[in-house]
Amino acid sequence: MLQIWAxxxxxxxxxxxxxxxxxxxxxxxxxxxxxxxxxxxxDIVVVTSKIVSKAEGRIxxxxxxxxxxxxxxxxxxxxxTSPTGHVTRIVENPLxxxxxxxxxxxxxxxxxxxxxxxxxxxxxxxxxxxxxRAATGAHVGVIVTDTLGRAWREGQxxxxxxxxxxxxxxxxxxxxxxEGRPLVVTLPxxxxxxAAATDLVKGKAARRPVAIVRGRGxxxxxxxxxGARSIVRDPVRDMFRQGADEAYAEGFAAxxxxxx
Amino acid sequence: MLQIWAxxxxxxxxxxxxxxxxxxxxxxxxxxxxxxxxxxxxDIVVVTSKIVSKAEGRIxxxxxxxxxxxxxxxxxxxxxTSPTGHVTRIVENPLxxxxxxxxxxxxxxxxxxxxxxxxxxxxxxxxxxxxxRAATGAHVGVIVTDTLGRAWREGQxxxxxxxxxxxxxxxxxxxxxxEGRPLVVTLPxxxxxxAAATDLVKGKAARRPVAIVRGRGxxxxxxxxxGARSIVRDPVRDMFRQGADEAYAEGFAAxxxxxx
Numbered sequence: 001m002l003q004i005w006a007x008x009x010x011x012x013x014x015x016x017x018x019x020x021x022x023x024x025x026x027x028x029x030x031x032x033x034x035x036x037x038x039x040x041x042x043d044i045v046v047v048t049s050k051i052v053s054k055a056e057g058r059i060x061x062x063x064x065x066x067x068x069x070x071x072x073x074x075x076x077x078x079x080x081t082s083p084t085g086h087v088t089r090i091v092e093n094p095l096x097x098x099x100x101x102x103x104x105x106x107x108x109x110x111x112x113x114x115x116x117x118x119x120x121x122x123x124x125x126x127x128x129x130x131x132x133r134a135a136t137g138a139h140v141g142v143i144v145t146d147t148l149g150r151a152w153r154e155g156q157x158x159x160x161x162x163x164x165x166x167x168x169x170x171x172x173x174x175x176x177x178x179e180g181r182p183l184v185v186t187l188p189x190x191x192x193x194x195a196a197a198t199d200l201v202k203g204k205a206a207r208r209p210v211a212i213v214r215g216r217g218x219x220x221x222x223x224x225x226x227g228a229r230s231i232v233r234d235p236v237r238d239m240f241r242q243g244a245d246e247a248y249a250e251g252f253a254a255x256x257x258x259x260x
Numbered sequence: 261m262l263q264i265w266a267x268x269x270x271x272x273x274x275x276x277x278x279x280x281x282x283x284x285x286x287x288x289x290x291x292x293x294x295x296x297x298x299x300x301x302x303d304i305v306v307v308t309s310k311i312v313s314k315a316e317g318r319i320x321x322x323x324x325x326x327x328x329x330x331x332x333x334x335x336x337x338x339x340x341t342s343p344t345g346h347v348t349r350i351v352e353n354p355l356x357x358x359x360x361x362x363x364x365x366x367x368x369x370x371x372x373x374x375x376x377x378x379x380x381x382x383x384x385x386x387x388x389x390x391x392x393r394a395a396t397g398a399h400v401g402v403i404v405t406d407t408l409g410r411a412w413r414e415g416q417x418x419x420x421x422x423x424x425x426x427x428x429x430x431x432x433x434x435x436x437x438x439e440g441r442p443l444v445v446t447l448p449x450x451x452x453x454x455a456a457a458t459d460l461v462k463g464k465a466a467r468r469p470v471a472i473v474r475g476r477g478x479x480x481x482x483x484x485x486x487g488a489r490s491i492v493r494d495p496v497r498d499m500f501r502q503g504a505d506e507a508y509a510e511g512f513a514a515x516x517x518x519x520x
Contacts, residue, residue, distance in 0.1 A: 001291065002461050004262040031261065078499040090499060098412040107446075147446070151411035151500035152358040153419070154493050155429050155449035157456070169415050186367075186407070188459060189415030196417070197457030199448060200476055201262050216460055233414050239338040239350060240411035242504040251511025258512070259519035 002215035005031060006201040006208035013209075015057035019047070020131035023210055039138040042217020045128065046198040048209040049146045049161055050105060052124045053115045062114040065106050072102035072116060075235075078243020090243065093117065096232035097161060099148050108207075117146065121162025122227025129164035129223060141166030141220040144228070145195040151240055158199040160191035163228040167191075167219045190219055191228055262475035265291060266461045266468035273469075275317035279307070280391035283470055299398040302477020305388065306403045306458040308469040309421055310365060312384045313375045322374040325366050332362035332376060335495075338503020350503065353377065356492035357421060359408050368467075377406065381422025382487025389424035389483060401426030401480040404488070405455040411500055418459040420451035423488040427451075427479045450479055451488055 007026035013019070023045060031037045039045070053059070062068045075092040082088070093102040095117060103117035118124045121144040129142040144162030149155070160168060168191035198211035235241040242250075267286035273279070283305060291297045299305070313319070322328045335352040342348070353362040355377060363377035378384045381404040389402040404422030409415070420428060428451035458471035495501040502510075 002264040002457070004264070004457075080499055088499075147448075150449075152493050152498060153449065153452070153491050155447040155452070155491065157449050157452050159413070187415040188407075189413065189417050190460060192413070192415070192417050193456040193459050196453040197262070197264075197460065199453050200450060200457065231413050231415065233412050238412060239340055239348075239503040239505065240500045242507075243499040244502040244504070244507040245499065247502075247504040247507035248511035248514075251508035251513075252515035252518070253511075254508075255512035255515025255517075256519040257515075259516040 002197075002213065004197055004201050004211060004213050006198070006203065007037075007210045007212065008208070010051070010207065010210055012207070013051045013054040015054065015059065017055045019051065019055050019128060020135060023047075023128075023132065024135055026210065027212070037212075039132060039136045039140055039212070040214070041139045042214070042220050043138060044141045044143060044166060044194060044213040044216065044220065045132060046143045046145060046194060046211045046213060047125075047128065048202075049103075049117055049121060049144050050108065050115060051209045052118045052121065052144055052162070053105070056118055056124065058116040058118060059109065059113050060116060061112060062104075062106075063112065065101075065104060065114050068104045068114050068116070069102045072104055076246075077241070078246055080243075080245070092235075095121065095161060096229065097146070097148070099146075103146060118144065118162065122164065122229055123162075125162035125164030125227065126223050127164070129166075133165070139165075139217075139220055143191055143194055145198065147199075158195040160189075160195045160228045160231065163191050163225070165220060165223045165225065167221055167225060168228055168231055170219070189231055190216070191231065262457075262473065264457055264461050264471060264473050266458070266463065267297075267470045267472065268468070270311070270467065270470055272467070273311045273314040275314065275319065277315045279311065279315050279388060280395060283307075283388075283392065284395055286470065287472070297472075299392060299396045299400050299472070300474070301399045302474070302480050303398060304401045304403060304426060304454060304473040304476065304480065305392060306405060306454060306471045306473060307385075307388065308462075309363075309377055309381060309404050309406045310368065310375060311469045312378045312381065312404055312422070313365070316378055316384065318376040318378060319369065319373050320376060321372060322364075322366075323372065325361075325364060325374050328364045328374050328376070329362045332364055336506075337501070338506055340503075340505070352495075355381065355421060356489065357406070357408070359406075363406060378404065378422065382424065382489055383422075385422035385424030385487065386483050387424070389426075393425070399425075399477075399480055403451055403454055405458065407459075418455040420449075420455045420488045420491065423451050423485070425480060425483045425485065427481055427485060428488055428491055430479070449491060450476070451491065
């Protein structure tokens with residue numbers, strides 16, 4: 001049985017806040033059904049990047065959100081202009097993550113400001129795991145999430161952009177299926193699955209940025225396990241490292257030059 | 261509190277099996293902690309496409325899995341040949357889903373056979389929801405899942421490819437954030453998040469193809485709600501409808517022809 005719940009009573013986070021203390025305070029509350037909400041061995045603490053960014057002071061003044069996106073962009077992957085003139089840019093941000101706004105977040109931020117992603121979400125997750133383990137004695141893992149769109153599918157789901165003390169992949173390579181054949185290509189990204197699962201308990205537009213997942217303690221491990229950065233595919237291996245329109249245009253120019 | 265568990269004791273499924281009966285039999289078992297496992301109003305029943313395909317007889321003899329993939333491909337999206345000569349093809353299948361093997365599945369199938377996806381997983385999900393509601397009186401939703409890779413990210417996660425009696429998106433458009441600003445672009449794909457969450461309870465290579473999600477009954481609705489087909493992005497709107505190498509090559513040829 002997997003149990004997932006969001007912590008109630010997390011107040012607005014401001015720069016310099018100690019998230020370990022904030023989470024501990026929230027987990028000392030009994031759960032709604034009266035059960036003990038304290039962290040236990042094997043619990044996975046899942047935190048939105050939004051509050052990590054706020055605690056780390058990654059708030060900037062931005063009368064123009066587009067400027068912030070441009071500054072956070074290391075590579076334009078694709079862009080498209082709608083009939084009404086709205087430009088959608090899909091870009092790679094400094095973390096290697098491909099998304100629609102380079103991780104620049106203008107929702108649930110004070111007016112006139114935008115949030116940047118944490119500089120190193122894996123380091124943030126490891127620091128949280130270290131602090132929570134020291135304070136509680138419980139062997140917990142931490143995942144930091146962001147909401148991302150997908151190629152080929154509408155809508156967004158939450159993904160892992162930081163991980164500390166937890167296996168981000170469940171490596172089935174080397175195991176066999178029920179017929180005894182090797183499961184060679186299966187590499188479930190459990191960190192992304194956990195991130196997605198916790199989005200289901202956050203509540204619409206509510207301030208419930210921390211969730212606990214109980215029941216997969218086997219995924220919790222050493223603090224030096226690879227972080228969520230290891231989920232990002234190297235563009236060299238990526239068949240979709242560039243949008244179709246952009247690749248076509250580059251090819252067209254190269255073809256014309258080769259013929260000329 | 262969200263609770264997720266896999267049903268124990270689901271036997272090997274063969275063509276013609278009545279999955280409604282199979283699931284009902286498995287839910288009459290008490291849960292491991294002794295709790296009542298019967299379906300309740302608001303439960304979401306999540307079923308792998310593998311057993312739906314088996315029940316629907318979508319098993320074909322295939323000495324050559326590649327032939328089956330070719331037959332199930334409606335559009336080649338991208339392909340790449342590794343230094344060892346292995347060809348990875350990313351293709352669109354008849355359901356519009358972009359994946360590495362057109363949904364052709366050779367794991368956990370009898371030797372010498374491969375599984376094709378259900379012909380219409382939304383119809384399969386609706387039929388299951390109808391049957392389970394009629395048999396139990398409980399207002400349940402059904403999701404049919406498949407394991408898919410992602411652009412830009414390593415590994416796979418489970419996704420919704422069929423849905424019956426459940427909202428596949430949680431539409432936040434029209435609601436506001438905590439600062440009162442509209443959440444204009446947010447369209448969480450809850451069906452994919454539920455599919456991902458249940459992969460966490462299936463167990464490594466185990467035969468636990470059905471999971472129950474309890475705690476999001478607000479997503480369960482009428483049987484005529486849009487299915488998982490509505491998650492698939494129309495290629496016309498899709499900036500990644502073709503791999504970068506393929507688009508470049510097309511552009512190159514067009515550019516050379518234009519210059520010549």
